[in-house]
Amino acid sequence: MNTLGILLQAAQPQQQGGGYSGLIMIAAIFVIFWLFFIRPQNKKQKEMQKFRDALQKGDKVITVGGIHGKVEEVKTTTVMISIDNNVKIEVEKSSLVANPNQVGQN
Numbered sequence: 001m002n003t004l005g006i007l008l009q010a011a012q013p014q015q016q017g018g019g020y021s022g023l024i025m026i027a028a029i030f031v032i033f034w035l036f037f038i039r040p041q042n043k044k045q046k047e048m049q050k051f052r053d054a055l056q057k058g059d060k061v062i063t064v065g066g067i068h069g070k071v072e073e074v075k076t077t078t079v080m081i082s083i084d085n086n087v088k089i090e091v092e093k094s095s096l097v098a099n100p101n102q103v104g105q106n
Contacts, residue, residue, distance in 0.1 A: 052093045055079060061096045 055061070059071045061081065069081035069089070078090050 048097070051098050052096060055093070055096070061098070063091055064095050064097060067091075 055071055055074050057071055057073065060068070061071060061079075062068050063081075067081070067083055067089070069083040071079055072082045072088055073080035077093055079093055079096065080088050080090050082088050
């Protein structure tokens with residue numbers, strides 16, 4: 001019985017020091033997660049919103065469905081796109097992405 005008591009007392013100081021290291025590791029994981037996942041995604045969303053707000057007649061765009069076209073008319077939430085001679089479709093602004101051939105030319 002005395003041996004068990006001595007072993008328990010010897011183990012207690014080791015357990016007390018490990019509390020902060022666990023918190024530090026959790027904080028470090030959160031910071032790394034934020035730097036590599038959350039921040040770049042927020043930046044990409046802001047760039048896409050900026051692109052959609054700056055749409056003008058004549059801009060080349062691609063829908064998320066893969067349809068290439070040229071902007072003919074910009075409305076509040078939708079855009080009229082000319083995809084061929086005398087063929088126009090109306091799509092939501094949220095379904096548009098920048099033409100990759102024009103990225104970096106602005």
